Amino acid sequence: MSGLPTVTATRFVAPLREGGSLPGLVEADDLGTYVCKFRGAGQGLGVLVAEVIVGELARALGIRTPDLVTVELAEGIARYEADEEVQDLLRASLGLNLGVDFLPGSFGFDPSVEIDPETAGRILWLDAFVANVDRSWRNPNLLVWHGDVWAIDHGAALYFHHAWSSGLTDPARFAEQPWSADDHVLRGHLDAVPLVADDLAASVTDELLERVTGLVPDDWLVGPQAPADLSPDDLRVAYRAFLRARLDGSRSWLPTRRVA
Numbered sequence: 001m002s003g004l005p006t007v008t009a010t011r012f013v014a015p016l017r018e019g020g021s022l023p024g025l026v027e028a029d030d031l032g033t034y035v036c037k038f039r040g041a042g043q044g045l046g047v048l049v050a051e052v053i054v055g056e057l058a059r060a061l062g063i064r065t066p067d068l069v070t071v072e073l074a075e076g077i078a079r080y081e082a083d084e085e086v087q088d089l090l091r092a093s094l095g096l097n098l099g100v101d102f103l104p105g106s107f108g109f110d111p112s113v114e115i116d117p118e119t120a121g122r123i124l125w126l127d128a129f130v131a132n133v134d135r136s137w138r139n140p141n142l143l144v145w146h147g148d149v150w151a152i153d154h155g156a157a158l159y160f161h162h163a164w165s166s167g168l169t170d171p172a173r174f175a176e177q178p179w180s181a182d183d184h185v186l187r188g189h190l191d192a193v194p195l196v197a198d199d200l201a202a203s204v205t206d207e208l209l210e211r212v213t214g215l216v217p218d219d220w221l222v223g224p225q226a227p228a229d230l231s232p233d234d235l236r237v238a239y240r241a242f243l244r245a246r247l248d249g250s251r252s253w254l255p256t257r258r259v260a
Helices: 045-060 084-091 117-129 159-163 171-175 187-203 206-214 232-248
Strands: 006-015 024-028 033-037 068-073 095-101 142-145 148-151
Touching: 006 033, 006 084, 024 068, 024 084, 033 045, 033 068, 045 068, 045 095, 045 117, 045 159, 045 206, 117 148, 117 187, 117 232, 171 232, 206 232
Parallel strands: 006 068
Antiparallel strands: 006 024, 024 033, 033 095, 068 095, 142 148
């Protein structure tokens, strides 16, 4: 199974200090420019795994999200960076990192932006399905580009894998874990969720789950977050089991508008 396209970073352009993970803008040998999410950042490799799985689920479910690549960082990438903190991060991130296609001229979503209700419903459904807790007005993680809304930054989803260091946990617990839209940037569109829920659930097939988990590089499925006795393929199976359990459960996590 082929993974994400791989490019090699040719120049580190600038750090992006809006997020706690300190991503950075890089130029690559395919002449593309990418927002690079670094493997050496404090949140760990699980964030990169969630970015790939959830980002590609979003794409498959008709939600606009930037293209993803893996970015190879080689020795010398920090040579011309003056900030010591950024230098340390780059040196700790040699190897494969995540690249998110840079959308030049895009701007952050705000209350003045109109969004198609169906698109809003799709994003709400996906965020509930993967337990994404990071799409509030404080941090919408939505961009507007050429008049369309694009979903970005899915690293806070799939929180269950942060508890795997000492062994896999029970998918049944995640299957019934509630999810609240109270703080969600699109909570005003909750009425759209039932209109798309059945179609989206039917689209999350075993084949789709196998494809999106197969895009995660092996060396992101190792280290302190992963049980030492499990292979990368074992962990891919576990991710699929957790997501399938959530989809096949009672779906009590589906967001609904509260009756006053």
